Amino acid sequence: MRLDRNLCHWWIWHWWIWAFIAAMVLWPHAAPADTITPERITAALSKLEALAEAAVAGGAVPGLAIAVVHDDEVIFLRGFGHREAGKPEVVDADTVFQIASLSKPVSATVVAALVSDGIVSWDSKIADLDPAFRLADPYPASQLTVRDLFSHRSGLPGTAGDDLEDIGYDRAEILHRLRFVPPSSSFRAGYSYSNFGLTEGAVAAATPTGRPWEEVAEEKLYRPLGMASTSSRHSDFIKHANRAALHVKVDGAWAAKIERDPDAQAPAGGVSSTARDLSQWVLLILGDGVYAGKTLIAADALGQTHVPLIARGKNPVSGGASFYGLGWNVEFGRHGLSWGHAGAFSVGARSLVTIFPEDKLGIVIVTNAFPTGVPEGLSDSFADLVFDGTIGKDWVKAWDDTYAGLFGPAVAAAKATYAAPPSPARPAGPASAYAGRYANDFIGDAVVSKAGDDLVLRAGPAGARSYSLTHFDGDLFLTFPDAETPDRPSGVSFVVGPDGKASAVTIGFLDDNHLGTLQRVGD
The missing domain is CATH 2.40.128.600 (Lipocalin)
Structure with missing residues (x-):
């Protein structure tokens, strides 16, 4: 099973609404804004830089890039390491990475722009936008909205359609065949992270424009923000000379072995971008839709993406309450409210965005390897430094251990099941x-x-x-x-x-x- 099917998202515990109410009452509040001084920010950035350099030098990842935004300004932007292991080309702020499921909040921002322009509503019914789309059960299919698909509460199982992508079907055929997949939960009653569910929501939202999703994303987000190296097409990614290869571990060393074309699920996992470009997107998010003094997206349309709609469980490392909005994780953790999302391809990509909206602080980290806890580890370390002045624990190790515990046993179990045939094995037929x-x-x-x-x-x-x-x-x-x-x-x-x-x-x-x-x- 390809790990990016459900990736960047820990396993699911379902909570009811009382859990959200309790979290709102009990979540640890962020440090007062006046404690986040320029001096503390400067010190935190210096240590973040050293941690990133150490991660690359220690072989935790071949390369990575980081952008940090605070108070309407990009305050840190740098690449580390190499685009491909064993080759001299270095990563810089303009190296293009495949960002995997970090595409989801980016695509939610595109849809928010469509909502802002009155082209579609978050509550527009898919049956009206894309009448040919079906779910297994007729009632959910008739009531399904863009909001349902972007919050993963449609009832579609998390892996629905990923298997069809694996064997070469294109987006249109995969979305058509979702009608044959039985639901994993009642409609709007359970969270199940679905790449192709969100993809349908995005494609349907773009339908009234009469243009493909990829063109709509360019018009509504990438071009207005000057994200010149960002695209939702794999063909654009491979045109860049300054691009990061995907890496997996082979005999304990990072190797660029596999390419990943995610065009079928472009809104959910097919964006490629740079740290520089993503910093401009974070500026827009922190500005509530205002960018460079101009309102690009109405605050209400964008703000709805950060409303917690369904419980995801708890962050497996920090223990903070975690919910999903529209393409965004919404968490109530040790530093207060945060919005974020991770991305990963098990064939060699990891990415992360974390935003602390009350403090106008955001960080983006993109890397060219999997498995690794480096993005979460660096982000959590940086947050500790900003809010507390010291790092509470080895967060990279904590996240590495979490990923090892999540995926290692499944691989080991598959190997054990078929470690050796019965003795004597029954012969095959002709x-x-x-x-x-x-x-x-x-x-x-x-x-x-x-x-x-x-x-x-x-x-x-x-x-x-x-x-x-x-x-x-x-x-x-x-x-x-x-x-x-x-x-x-x-x-x-x-x-x-x-x-x-x-x-x-x-x-x-x-x-x-x-x-x-x-x-x-x-x-």
């Missing part, structure tokens, strides 16, 4: 028992064929993705579908009938929402 075409409405077609002495599974549009199958036991085969975890197996199991032919196949890595079973068609 290749002809399994070969053939299988299909369901959600996955579409999958073809199993013989290739030499092996079986190969092809799935996606026109068999876009190919997976070798290795026999494990009886009618169960293994494949290794994830490029970022090449040693993590997934099962592919067949149901063979009395006629010696497989009547169905269940593809484990496409079965997150119990839609991975395909029936044989033909012959």
